[in-house]
Amino acid sequence: MTRQVKVGHRVYEIAFVTNGDIEADGHWGECDKRRGIIRVASNGRPRDAQAETLVHEILHALIEDTGREWDDDEEELIVSRLSPRLTAFVRDNATLVGELLQMLA
Numbered sequence: 884m885t886r887q888v889k890v891g892h893r894v895y896e897i898a899f900v901t902n903g904d905i906e907a908d909g910h911w912g913e914c915d916k917r918r919g920i921i922r923v924a925s926n927g928r929p930r931d932a933q934a935e936t937l938v939h940e941i942l943h944a945l946i947e948d949t950g951r952e953w954d955d956d957e958e959e960l961i962v963s964r965l966s967p968r969l970t971a972f973v974r975d976n977a978t979l980v981g982e983l984l985q986m987l988a
């Protein structure tokens with residue numbers, strides 16, 4: 884699997900972790916905007932749940948790229964509402980997503 888994601892002018896490393904602070908804090912992922920690292924807890928979790936967490940953290944990175952200072956609670960609310968829907972959209976519209984990629988090539 885790709886271990887990097889380009890978001891705007893930045894490249895984030897993607898790390899699938901089995902233990903550590905993320906899960907201990909009750910979170911499944913983390914977007915370290917300062918260091919450019921996205922961490923996703925992978926141990927024992929279904930792949931679709933990991934995918935949704937990855938999308939969630941990418942949305943945090945996208946918001947960072949807008950340059951807007953968001954209130955943390957506001958950002959989390961928006962990201963939490965959008966991430967499952969965007970994940971489902973990609974899953975449910977694979978043909979369209981492929982066509983979009985062709986249009987952008």
Ligand SMILES: [Zn+2]
Pocket residue numbers: 939943959962963
């Ligand atoms: Zn979040």
